[in-house]
Amino acid sequence: MDWLLKLAFRQIIERGSLIIRSPSGQTLSFGDGQGPPVRIRFTDRRAIVALVLDPDLKLGELYTDGRLVVEQGGIYDFLRLVHDQPAALRKPLLGRLVDRARLALRWLSHSNGAARSRRNVAHHYDLDGRLYDLFLDDDRQYSCAYYETPEATLEEAQGAKRRHIAAKLAIRPGDRVLDIGCGWGGLGLYLAGVAGAGEVLGVTLSQEQLATAQRRARESGLDGAVRFEMQDYRAVEGRFDRIVSVGMFEHVGLHNQRTFFEKCKSLLADDGVMLLHTIGLSDGPWFTNPWIDKYIFPGGHLPALSELMPWIEKSGLVLTDVEILRLHYASTLRDWRERFMARRDEAAKLYDERFCRMWEFYLAGCEAAFRWRNVVVFQLQLARRQDAAPLTRNYIEDGEAALRRAEAGRAAAPEGRRLASV
Numbered sequence: 001m002d003w004l005l006k007l008a009f010r011q012i013i014e015r016g017s018l019i020i021r022s023p024s025g026q027t028l029s030f031g032d033g034q035g036p037p038v039r040i041r042f043t044d045r046r047a048i049v050a051l052v053l054d055p056d057l058k059l060g061e062l063y064t065d066g067r068l069v070v071e072q073g074g075i076y077d078f079l080r081l082v083h084d085q086p087a088a089l090r091k092p093l094l095g096r097l098v099d100r101a102r103l104a105l106r107w108l109s110h111s112n113g114a115a116r117s118r119r120n121v122a123h124h125y126d127l128d129g130r131l132y133d134l135f136l137d138d139d140r141q142y143s144c145a146y147y148e149t150p151e152a153t154l155e156e157a158q159g160a161k162r163r164h165i166a167a168k169l170a171i172r173p174g175d176r177v178l179d180i181g182c183g184w185g186g187l188g189l190y191l192a193g194v195a196g197a198g199e200v201l202g203v204t205l206s207q208e209q210l211a212t213a214q215r216r217a218r219e220s221g222l223d224g225a226v227r228f229e230m231q232d233y234r235a236v237e238g239r240f241d242r243i244v245s246v247g248m249f250e251h252v253g254l255h256n257q258r259t260f261f262e263k264c265k266s267l268l269a270d271d272g273v274m275l276l277h278t279i280g281l282s283d284g285p286w287f288t289n290p291w292i293d294k295y296i297f298p299g300g301h302l303p304a305l306s307e308l309m310p311w312i313e314k315s316g317l318v319l320t321d322v323e324i325l326r327l328h329y330a331s332t333l334r335d336w337r338e339r340f341m342a343r344r345d346e347a348a349k350l351y352d353e354r355f356c357r358m359w360e361f362y363l364a365g366c367e368a369a370f371r372w373r374n375v376v377v378f379q380l381q382l383a384r385r386q387d388a389a390p391l392t393r394n395y396i397e398d399g400e401a402a403l404r405r406a407e408a409g410r411a412a413a414p415e416g417r418r419l420a421s422v
């Protein structure tokens with residue numbers, strides 16, 4: 001199978017240094033030899049065939065199963081070398097045919113009804129909570145951070161993300177806020193405890209997240225203003241002055257995008273404002289990475305703006321602001337990956353070595369996608385009326401400054417009034 005390795009990698013690796021040891025014992029070199037070498041080894045011939053026929057699915061499987069071994073460097077170094085090539089997106093005919101089939105059939109795997117949505121969420125978010133403590137910030141923000149400076153720490157960047165979102169929501173004293181996909185409760189507690197919302201309802205489908213969020217609300221003394229419930233967004237009733245959804249829309253699925261926006265419109269007050277923060281694709285619709293769909297986020301889908309806009313328009317919502325966060329998630333995933341790898345032994349005690357390889361590949365692969373491919377984060381501000389949001393963007397900077405002052409005041413308050421951490 002050495003000839004197959006040569007055929008596949010000579011088409012891709014033009015720069016850098018990739019050294020492959022095949023099952024036959026032969027050593028093959030690719031690239032111009034510049035930079036630190038990356039050495040990998042295949043343990044069996046079938047692994048080579050699998051990778052060449054379907055790299056999108058099989059690369060992650062082979063690494064997770066120990067059939068592709070990185071002997072020098074790490075899996076992130078290998079992904080960086082492969083992605084950062086002039087021909088990185090070039091695929092042979094068979095690969096292009098597989099891609100077209102997946103794109104044509106993607107609708108079949110995205111019918112996320114209420115029961116399936118609960119199962120999908122439990123698959124990822126109901127893992128042992130101690131796992132997330134290994135790599136998330138102390139507020140357990142499990143979504144793209146906002147790096148105001150390259151030197152910002154993960155905690156600083158996640159704090160800036162909360163502040164940025166709250167400023168865009170332009171919350172007024174007493175506003176009723178709905179947080180769709182509230183995670184472990186950090187954003188909801190911030191909106192009530194710092195931004196001045198009168199009432200916050202956070203909904204989730206994760207038992208683990210719900211228990212933590214409810215505990216945090218009690219410990220912070222905000223349980224009178226913040227309520228967390230196990231509820232599908234489609235079952236929420238009432239009217240809200242502000243709606244926010246961070247990192248949840250990726251789980252809605254293709255079939256439910258129209259339902260999501262129509263439901264949000266029905267829940268949003270006439271003068272209300274909504275902020276949708278979601279991962280998306282910058283170059284048009286595509287299928288979900290099959291490895292991510294199978295092992296990490298079943299039922300997930302990354303939308304392109306061209307997919308979202310027809311449903312937003314048909315729902316009657318008005319798009320009032322768009323911001324594209326470029327490379328912020330790459331930096332977030334870098335920090336998560338480095339923290340996870342620094343405490344990898346603890347993760348292995350919670351699960352096992354195979355799980356650790358799977359999560360290392362997940363974090364490294366996603367970082368590579370945000371850094372070198374077409375994956376970004378959209379922040380869409382929506383309203384029912386043209387005049388619901390301020391007419392210039394100055395209010396965002398002003399709002400962030402006011403929130404910084406509020407954070408400083410809360411930090412100086414007596415211990416019992418401070419916002420509890422996880």
